[in-house]
Amino acid sequence: MKIDRNSIVLFLQNVRDLEVSQYILESRQAQEKQFYENKISSIQTKPHYKSYQLPSSNDQEGVFSFCLIGLAFEILTTILICVTGMMNGFYAFCFIIGFLAFAIGAGCNIPDSEEEKERLKKSQEPEITKYNDEQYRIAQKGVYLKQSLNNEWTQKNNWYNSEITKVETLKNQFYSMNILEYDYRNLESTIYLYRYMRSGQGSFEEAKNHEHLERGIKQILSKLDQISSSIGNLIYETRCVNDQNRYLIQQTIQQNDQMLTHLQSISSNSQEAAYYSQLSSYYSKANAYFSLANYLKHR
Numbered sequence: 223m224k225i226d227r228n229s230i231v232l233f234l235q236n237v238r239d240l241e242v243s244q245y246i247l248e249s250r251q252a253q254e255k256q257f258y259e260n261k262i263s264s265i266q267t268k269p270h271y272k273s274y275q276l277p278s279s280n281d282q283e284g285v286f287s288f289c290l291i292g293l294a295f296e297i298l299t300t301i302l303i304c305v306t307g308m309m310n311g312f313y314a315f316c317f318i319i320g321f322l323a324f325a326i327g328a329g330c331n332i333p334d335s336e337e338e339k340e341r342l343k344k345s346q347e348p349e350i351t352k353y354n355d356e357q358y359r360i361a362q363k364g365v366y367l368k369q370s371l372n373n374e375w376t377q378k379n380n381w382y383n384s385e386i387t388k389v390e391t392l393k394n395q396f397y398s399m400n401i402l403e404y405d406y407r408n409l410e411s412t413i414y415l416y417r418y419m420r421s422g423q424g425s426f427e428e429a430k431n432h433e434h435l436e437r438g439i440k441q442i443l444s445k446l447d448q449i450s451s452s453i454g455n456l457i458y459e460t461r462c463v464n465d466q467n468r469y470l471i472q473q474t475i476q477q478n479d480q481m482l483t484h485l486q487s488i489s490s491n492s493q494e495a496a497y498y499s500q501l502s503s504y505y506s507k508a509n510a511y512f513s514l515a516n517y518l519k520h521r
Contacts, residue, residue, distance in 0.1 A: 223491075223493055223494055223497065224490075224494070225401065225426075225494075225497065226485050227419070227425075227426070228481060229481070229482065229485060229497075229498065229501060230401065230419060230426050231416070231419050231420055232478055232481075232482075232501070232505065233396065233399070233401055233402075233501060234402075234412060234415050234416035234419055234420075235416055235420075236396055236504070236505060236508045237393060237396050237397065237402065237407075237412045238409075238412040238413055238415075238416045238453070239453070239457050239461070239508070239512065240389050240392055240393040240396070240508065241393065241408065241409040241412050241413075242409065242413070242450050242453045242454055242457065243389050243454070243457070243512075243515065243518065244386060244389045244390065244393065244409075245409050245446075245450050246450060246451070246454045246517070246518065247382055247385050247386050247389065247517070248382075248386065249447075249450075250382070250517075251379065251382040251383075251386075254375070254378060254382075255375070255379070258371060258372075258374075258375040261371060262368055262371050262372065262375075265364045265367055265368045265371075266360055266361060266364045267361055267364040267365045267368055268361055269354065269357035269358050269360065269361040270357055271354045271357055272350050272353050272354060272357075273350070385517070388511060389511070392504070392507055392508055392511060395504050395507070396504050396508075399497065399500055399501065399504075402415075403430075406430065409446070409450070410439045410442045410443055410446065411435070411439060413442050413449065413453070414429075414435060414438040414439055414442055415429050415430070415435075417438075418434070418438070451520065454518045454520070455518065455519070455520040457512060457515070457518050458515070458516070458518035458519045458520070460474070461509065461512035461513065461515070462512055462513060462514070462515050462516060462518060462519070463513040463514075471513075475509055478505065479502065479505075479506075482498050482499075482501060482502040482505070483498075483502070485498045486498040486499055486502070
């Protein structure tokens with residue numbers, strides 16, 4: 223079956239636009255998923271309560287040990303002074319250190335009775351109560367915010383999945399026409415093949431020549447995000463209907479419809495006629511989809 227070159231260009235434009243749209247949708251879906259996961263994981267949903275700061279048995283043992291060390295220093299220094307009968311700078315220094323250690327240890331007020339501990343708890347109670355109440359409010363607010371963000375992401379994720387399904391359905395309908403071999407049914411190949419055929423360099427079979435194709439695809443893959451974004455914006459400007467471009471879009475669609483109708487009328491056999499009729503039907507569905515695809519606007 224001999225297929226008109228212009229109809230192939232139209233076919234390639236539509237599968238390219240659908241491949242680009244799916245790529246943009248899936249990329250944004252992954253980015254937003256990561257954004258929501260990071261935001262949700264950073265939210266505090268459990269209160270970090272503060273407890274009363276009461277001395278432990280280790281604190282009391284530490285103070286007692288400090289006193290004993292100070293007292294030992296004083297006793298040892300006193301004995302040395304008595305034995306030697308002299309008071310030099312070193313002995314004086316040791317005596318002062320021992321006295322200070324004993325005084326500091328003895329001066330530490332470590333409550334060891336239940337009454338003293340209760341008094342200490344009461345003195346800390348206003349500050350701890352205020353802090354713990356605030357922690358509870360933060361945690362409750364976090365639970366509400368986390369649920370809100372989960373709901374928000376669920377709605378967005380459902381929208382992405384719905385749009386991706388629509389694009390995949392349309393794309394598979396075009397591919398089902400078997401104009402393009404399975405190996406070329408991907409984003410980078412359709413970008414290259416449409417660009418090659420649109421430039422009028424050669425035939426469709428020449429466009430699929432591996433030497434040309436592989437080199438072209440490597441160039442596209444090296445800048446895939448940038449190229450996809452640029453094409454997405456172009457699709458938005460030329461296929462997404464608004465007050466500024468409505469007439470131009472309608473004019474382009476009308477011209478392509480007339481071309482396909484004419485090709486169908488002059489087809490040499492029923493197979494060719496069916497091909498152009500099917501392409502016309504899928505083209506209309508793609509136009510209906512892209513007319514509302516505002517997400518393709520560059521951001």
